[in-house]
Amino acid sequence: MSFLHFLILLPFLACIFIPFIYKKLNIHLGWIVVFVPLFIFINYLLFIPSISKGNYHAFSMPWIPSLGINFDIYMDGLALLFGLIISGVGTLVVVYSIFYMDKNREALHNFYIYLLLFMGAMLGLVSSDHVLVLYTLWELTSVSSFLLIAYWYERKKSRAGALKAMIITVFGGLAMLAGLIILSIIADTYSIREMIANVGIIKESSLFIPALILILIGAFTKSAQFPFSIWLPDAMEAPTPVSAYLHSATMVKAGIYLVARMTPIFGGSATWFWLVSGIGLVTLMYGSFRAVRQTDLKALLAFSTISQLGLIMSLLGVGSAALYYTNGEAQTFYAFALFAALFHLFNHATFKGALFMVVGIIDHETGTRDIRRLGGLMAIMPATFTIALIGSLAMAGLPPFNGFLSKEMFFTGMLRATEVNMFSLEWLTSIFPVVAWVASVFTFIYCFILLVKPFLGELNQSRLPKEKVHEAPIGMLIPPIILGLLVVFVFFFPNLIGKYLLNPALYATLSAEVPAFEIIAWHGFGTELWMTIGVIVFGLLLFFSIKRWTIIFRVFPDQLSINSLYMSGLENMEKKSVSLTDRYMTGNIRHYLLYIFIVTFSVLIIALVGFDGISFDFSTNSYITIYDIGIVIAMVAAAFTTLLTTNRITAIVSLGAVGYIMVMLFVIFRAPDLALTQMVVETATTALFLLCFYHLPKLGKRIEKMKFKLTNLIVSILVGVTVTIMTLVATGHRLFTPINEFFENAYELAGAKNIVNAILVDFRGFDTMLEIAVLFIAGIGVYTLIKLRPKGDDSQ
Amino acid sequence: MKPKANDVILHTVTKLAAIIIFTFSIDLFWAGHHFPGGGFIGGLTTAAGIVLLYLSFDIESIQRNLPIDYKKMAAIGVLIAVFTGLAGMFYGDNFLEQTFGYFDLPVFGETELATAVLFDVGVALAVIGTAITIITSISEDEL
Secondary structure (H helix, E strand, O other): OOHHHHHHHHHHHHHHHHHHHHOOOOOOHHHHHOHHHHHHHHHHHOOHHHHHOOOOEEEOOEEEHHHOEEOOEEEOHHHHHHHHHHHHHHHHHHHHHHHHOOOOOOOHHHHHHHHHHHHHHHHHHHHEOEHHHHHHHHHHHHHHHHHHHOOOOOOHHHHHHHHHHHHHHHHHHHHHHHHHHHHHHHHOOOEHHHHHHOHHHHHHOOOHHHHHHHHHHHHHHHOOOOOHHHHHHHHHHOOHHHHHHHHHHOOHHHHHHHHHHHHHHHOOOHHHHHHHHHHHHHHHHHHHHHHHOOOEHHHHHHHHHHHHHHHHHHHHHHHHHHHOOOOHHHHHHHHHHHHHHHHHHHHHHHHHHHHHHHHHHHHHHHOOOEOOOOOOOOOOOHHHHHHHHHHHHHHHOOOOOHHHHHHHHHHHHHHHHOOOOOOOOHHHHOHHHHHHHHHHHHHHHHHHHHHHHHHOOOOOHHHOOOOOOOOOOHHHHHHHHHHHHHHHHHHHOHHHHHHHHHHHHHHHHHOOOOOOOOOOOOOOOOHHHHHHHHHHHHHHHHHHOHHHHHHHHHHOOHHHOHHHHHHHHHHHHHHHHHHHHHHHOOOOHHHHHHHHHHHHHHHHHHHHHHOOOOOOOOOOOOOOOHHHHHHHHHHHHHHHHHHHOOOHHHHHHHHHHHHHHHHHHHHHOOOHHHHHHHHHHHHHHHHHHHHHHHHOOOOOOOOOOOOOOHHHHHHHHHHHHHHHHHHHHHHHOOOOOOOHHHHOOHHHHHOOOOHHHHHHHHHOHHHHHHHHHHHHHHHHHHHHHHHOOOOOOOOO | OOOOOOOHHHHHHHHHHHHHHHHHHHHHHHHOOOOOOOHHHHHHHHHHHHHHHHHHOOHHHHHHHOOOOHHHHHHHHHHHHHHHHHHHHHOOOOOOOOOEEEEEEOOOEEEEEEHHHHHHHHHHHHHHHHHHHHHHHHHHOOO
């Protein structure tokens, strides 16, 4: 176990101690918890110098060595970038939650345990080199996210949101598991690094596409890509620190991480390029379009997160083209898109975290998140407004904020996508910049809604649930201020993080040498700048005319939304399975018997025919005597009497007749012991049948003609025919010589002249022992059934 | 209660027949080693004899004269069968390995004695016990 292992496992360790210290604390639990992410963050910072030089750190810890499953950590630029975001935003979120979550009213120990579980899982996920460990932690993030969304479990909507997130992300997680297993079978290793080294074998495998698609389903569900994005808006029922942390900065980026991590393996193939960039663009467009119509601030941010994740995803898709080219220049050309993706990933974590915290403050201070009720908060909450300004303008992509830089780079990447000419469907790439531009216009609009609606205009106190609205406490403001400062700082010194974080991460994503990129804030009057100006102009125009064109949302009715498709799908699935189960689980034993018989003879006949087994050999049969014929005729007659009689007592007696004729059969076939036993047993069972008959309740004593069903007839005939064929086939094909010669030595071996008895008590005494045990149990069963009946209930 | 009919003939015949049935069943039991018969059928015929007694007399008087708990009898039978199996293990044999030998006994002369007979005793006791338990518990049941 290395120090890095300790860092990753530290949140889990901390979880163990929280319940013990929780009750004894007088201060807010968060003050203790905050040291965990802070410590991790500081230690991760110490990795920067060595990793920015292009080194990596690999450590292994045995977990299940016999199966080749080890907790292998691989710390490179990508893992470090994510690790810093997770621990850094984690620290700020914990600080924020100290002021957001009430010490006395909330179950804080639960909150922080779930949060730390999530943090540890996420840290391990991004550093794991072993695909199965990665999957384990992936599911742990799903589970802890489920717990966090339903933190206020007494609310119905929280539970519904948590359930939906769980179903969708676990569905994706399982698909991903299948994909990862396929991948590790192809590559014959669990290590991602070794898979990258053996990428040639993987690309040639016929299972390449299934693995690719399955893994992408995992990534898309986790990162709320279209059409799996529906869980994210519902996850907003979680406490705001959770939304800020999980559903903007970290967990939703796990899918992004997976795509980036798998890019060296799958990148360069057309499927990967089209799926990742295409779905990314669709998500971008869908999210930004839907965000505009939201009236709840958190829902707006949720859709904006979906949209921004789509943006990053589409850049990763375009950037994967870099792996198609071996020539350095073209590779660098597309690698820039990957670089932009990583840059925007970082920027999004900063400004989206800040924006969620701002929304949390507004909610906390005014009691509502509905933009129709809010307004005029600028004067009351100047600090909150400033952060919101920074955050939303950064998201809209305006200078002087970091979003401007990454948005420009996004346009560059999309424009370069039009020059992709190695995959078929070239014409489609020319749509990329258009979609990107339109989506940016919508992004601009919702960013302005976020900024203008709550803060500008008139304050209408009567609409607010809380009496006196005032600025948030300073502790609640510090984390968003830090993030806001970071947003501005990155704009002015982008190359600081570019050099130390993004270029190593790019190197890890591409797993190939490319020259380090520089981020330039001002790059002349290029197409990108004109596009940004166009976004601002059209965005402002549309924003001010928003009432005129919101009518277009009515074109898309709610019934056609993916959410209602999902809900009705779930409902239908439940209904259909209930009706299916109701249809065959009738509770009627006759039906179950029918299933059993049908399956039995079907399997037997299919096996017989399938293995070409129907052949008869009567050469070894003995002669049929007149007695045999007589007995068979008598038995058939008695059997048919049992079947066809309308009288119950006739059935019992004729069944007894069958038994006694059987005794004769045993006599003829020279089995005296069997004959004796059969006779006594038959007498006993017939007596018992008569007893049952005698005790049948008077009311239900209907001597009616047996309900004759055609299906029953057919099935019974088929069963009879099948069994007859089986018996005839089996007797004609004796594979081994019988072992009866051994038993003929009964006198020498067991001192008994009666072979049957020698077999029963000596050679196979074990069977007899268990049979008398069965008999004994049956006797005790009858005794208890009769004696231990509940008193006073004589009707049954 | 209905006045009881005077079943003198039935009682007399039963007393005679029961002795014959019990003798026959013991014969079946002992014959089992060399001739048709054995523990199972021997037990069943004994049970049939007891049932005949129950039929012609009433349950209370038979219980009084044959004070046997048939549930315990069945359990003892199963236990005997298991222990005869275990006994062989003390001599290093396998479970349920039977043995036999010829001994010169004072009255019977040279006689074959086999452990399998002990096992058969278990079988017979289990069969008698179970059969009578079932029949008496059903017949005692008030419906």
